[in-house]
Amino acid sequence: MKKSTKFLAVSLAISVIIASFSGFTYYDGFGNVYLDSEKKIFDGVTYHEQIGVNGTHGLEHAFFVQADTSSGNVKPMVFNGEVRSMATVGTMAQYAEQQGYKVLAAVNGDLFDTSTGTPKGLVIHNGNIVTSGYAPDRVVAFDSQGKASLQYVNLSYGLKGTLAYDDTSTGVTQKVQAPFSAKIDYYNVPHGAAKGLHLFNRHYSSSTKTAGSCIEVVVDCGSQDNMQLQIGKTVKGTVKSVNVDTHNTPIGDNEVVLSTVSGSATASQLYSMVVGSPVEISVSDNANTGLANATEAMGIYYSLVENGNVVTTGANINPRTAVGIKSDGTVILYAVDGRKTNSKGLNLVELANHMKALGCTYAFNMDGGGSTALYSRLPGKENTAGIKNTPSDGAERKVSNALLFVYKADNGGSSAQNLNLYPSLTLAMPGANVQINSYASNKLFETVSLPGTVGYTVENGNGSITGNGLYTAGDTEGKVNITGTCGDISGTTQVEVVKSNLSITPSVTKLFLNAGQSSDINLSVKSGPIDVVSTDKTFTWTCDQNIGTIDGNGLFKAGSQNAQTGNIYATYNDYKITIPVQVGSMSVDFKDTANHWAKTYIGSLAARGIANGMGGNLYLPDSQLTRAQFLALLAKTLDNVDVSKSSPAGFTDVPASEWYYNYVNWGFENGIVSGMTDTTFEPNANITREQMCIMLCKFATSQQLVLPQKSTGINFTDQSAISPWATNYVNTIVGAGIINGQPEGNFQPQGLATRAQAAKVIYVYLNVRDGITKK
Structure with a gap:
């Protein structure tokens, strides 16, 4: 049977739920976890997904990578692009690969100033300080062995140089030079209101990007290595030029630039520095925290867990990014979806508790919300890391930095060393089929060709599997290990056979059809929020004799008599679904539709309470x-x-006193409609044909209904007149046969829809949704 409908609701009124299901495992902060998958993606590195239900918020979907960064196999790396440039995590991963690394996983990093891309915290890469950050506090740091730790930032940046000034103490004006020292307030941070002393080098940008009247001193350090700032190191150079009343000074590869605004406390010192004189710039760790040993470091937004204790508060629910350190030194890169998907996101306390439940003794909240992005590489299937979560903006946001797990690119060879089976974990009912696919990877878990045919075995005979990897679930409830073997390599995956604590939702809750018509009924099965693979043959299908017949696949055919009512029944063990059926749809006649072409559509919808008259019959x-x-x-x-339970959409032209108030709120809340502007909906504006397609397509999506495409490559004579943002929606609705073009071959996208046309559209849509076919 063709399955075109999938409903995502955890439970609906018509679902059958025999018992409440507590989940396979409970994680503090996250909730009951119904799917917990794990895949080894490198030596000492695993990729995980968890889907569960939080008792307060509902569905949650988390992604994380665990890595042993101290083994020497995996290198933690903080992205080291220019401070004044932003990029997606995907672009940062591509850049790392261009530098000769292979990326296993990555997450977005620290909070940042969205106008300049400057991160809040300190950034260190390869032992070199990239920026002091505009408000440094704490960092997650990695030493040369890859060991991770939380470090507090208490650095000071010192300047020593030579001033030239006029000495009049003897009564005779003389040019005198003298040493001076000063505190550098910010390193590779844009000018701000504090009028501090700033230092820039090429980690920042190709120029200082300052504005207005500034004094900027260029110091030649002799080489790129010599211009790098490191904790405990002194940078030495020579004053190349003193530029007064200037701004946006270029920064050479071997140079650093001292900068302040004219009139600041240090302006006179920079003004008086001597061209050709030596300069020393030092970085000191005032607290001797051990930060000097860090080869990679990145600022954090909030500390979540310290010494195994939750140290945060915060009730706002958002998509989240986190980094955690377990007691054995394993590091976790973590993301949880929110906003864009049915996953709700977590607040800070919940995030902290989930990280703690995953074994973290230290955990840190990074920049979240629209910035949240987690990448991982799946062995055998992917040679480059791909994004695994769903960004809440709909696309990746450009961010300031990221933390990556990489290894040095090497010739891993073409010899298959690992067999990787997918999917990682699937839930299935007895008798259901799950396709297992196998991919080979080399010693570095990079994709290579399979060395031969894969043979499969099923643990304890719970089900069967073909030579092509099609597994048929057995009748014993519980996890089943499936092993694939190809020559000298093997791999495993799991299928969870579930028989109880299910919610079962039919594709149609009531059926209206005419004598001789058929309806292909499908059942959606879930364990908590997780789709369970099922087959209609698992269920026993019966119906009342007076309404027609139904086969073992749920294909119902109405009998030859109209005006019949009855039920269809689908049963499995103690589960029973009842679907009311009306054969020979009832009809309401209006005075002005007796001879109208849309009489059948209008009358049927009116009888079902979907369409209403306008008064006076x-x-x-x-x-x-x-x-x-x-x-x-x-x-x-x-x-x-x-x-009426939907939250107010807030449109100024949709007052609460109007009949359509609740409908607009419902449509907006479910993503079916948006405003014509940020504040208006225009409820009484006549709907166009293309607007009707958009609304109908989004409605189907909100119901997780996949509209089957009967025709493709549709091209109307006025195709170019369809608005660009409506084209895909129009093609989908037309392709499903719900709306047709005009006899002349055009679509008239901006044409206004009539009440009769809308009735036909809804009537046909319902037939598509309910799987009804003509006699």
Whole structure:
């Protein structure tokens, strides 16, 4: 049977739930975990996904990578691009690979100034300080052995140089030179209101990017190595030029530039520095914290866990990025989805508790929200790391830095050393089929060709598997290990066979069809929030004899008699689904539709309470339809939906006193509609044909309904007139056969839809949703 409908709701009123399900494992902060998968992706490195239900927020989806960074196999690396440039984590990973590394995993890093890209905290790469950060506090640091630690930042940057000034103490003006020292306030941080003394080098940008009247002193350090700042090291150079009333001075590869605004406390000192005189710049760790041993370091946003204790507060729920350190030194890169998907995100306390539950004795919150991004490479399937979470902005946000796990690119050879089986973990009902696929990788877990045919075995005979890897689940509940063997290499994966504590949702909750029509009914099965692979043959299908017949795959065919009512039944063990059926759809007749082409569509929808008349037993079929009216039609196609419970959308032209107020709120909350502007919806504006396609397509998506495409490559004579943002939606709805073009071959995208046209669209949509086919 073709399965085109999937409903994501954890539970619906029509779902059958025999018992509450507590999840396979409970994690503090996260909740009951229903899917917990793990995949080895490198020596000492594993990739994990967890999907669960938080008792307060609902669905949660987390992704994390655990790595032994002290073994020497994996190198932690903080992205070291220019401070004044921002990039996605994916771009940073590509850059690392261009430098001769292979990226296993990466997450976005520290909070940053979105206008300049400057991170909040200290950044160190290869022992060199990239920036002091604009508000340094604490960092997650890695020493030369890859050991991770939390370090407090208490650094000072000192300047020593030579001043030239006029000495009049003897009564005769003389030019005198004298040494001076000063504190450098910021390193590779843009000018701000503090009017401090700033230092820049090529880690910052190709120029100082300052504005207004500044004094900027260029110091030649002789080489790129000599211009690097390190804790405990003194940078030595020579004054190359003193530039007065200037700004945006170029920075050479071997140079550093001292900069301050004119009139600041240090302006006169920079003004008086002597060209050709020596300069010393030092960095001191005032607290002797051990930060001097750090080869990589990156600022954190909040500390979450210290010495195994939760040390944070905060109730705001957001997508989150975190870095954790376990008691054995293992480091975790972590992300949890929010906003863009059904995953809700976590607050800081919940995040801290989840990191602690994962074994972290130290954990740090990084920049989250729209910045959250986690990359990982899956062995055999991917040669480069790919994004695994869903960014809440809909696309990756450019950020200031990232923490990457890499290894030095080497010739891993073409010899297969590992066999990697996918999917990592699947839930399935007895009798359901799960396709297992195998991929080979070399000693570095890089993709290579399979050396031969893969043979499969199933643990304890719980089910069977073909030579092509098609596993049929057995009847014993629990996890089943499936092993693949190819020559001298082997690998395993798991399928969880589930029989109880399920929620079962039919693709249709009520069925309206005419005599002789058929409906292909599908069942969506879940364990908590997780889809369970099932087959319709697992269920026993019956129906009342007067309404028709149904086969073992859930294909119902209405009988030859109209005006019949009854039920379809699907049973499995103690589960029973009942679907009411009306054969020969009831119809409501309006005075103005008796001879109208849309009479059948209008009458059927009116009988089902979806379409309403306009008073006086009139439907006004050829009147135009408003945006709010079409949205109301969509809402009424659903059972047990209370639109009054939706949160206010906040549109200024949708007052609470209007009939459409709750419908607009419901549509906005479910992503079906958006405003015509940020503050207005225009509920009484007549809906266009392309707007109807957009709304209908988003409605189907909100219901997790995949519209089957009957035709592709559609090209109307006025194709170019379809708005660019509507093209994909129009193609999807037209491809599903729900809306057609005009007889002349055009679509008329900006044409106004009538009430009759809308009735036909909804009628056909319901047939597609309910799998109804003609006689």
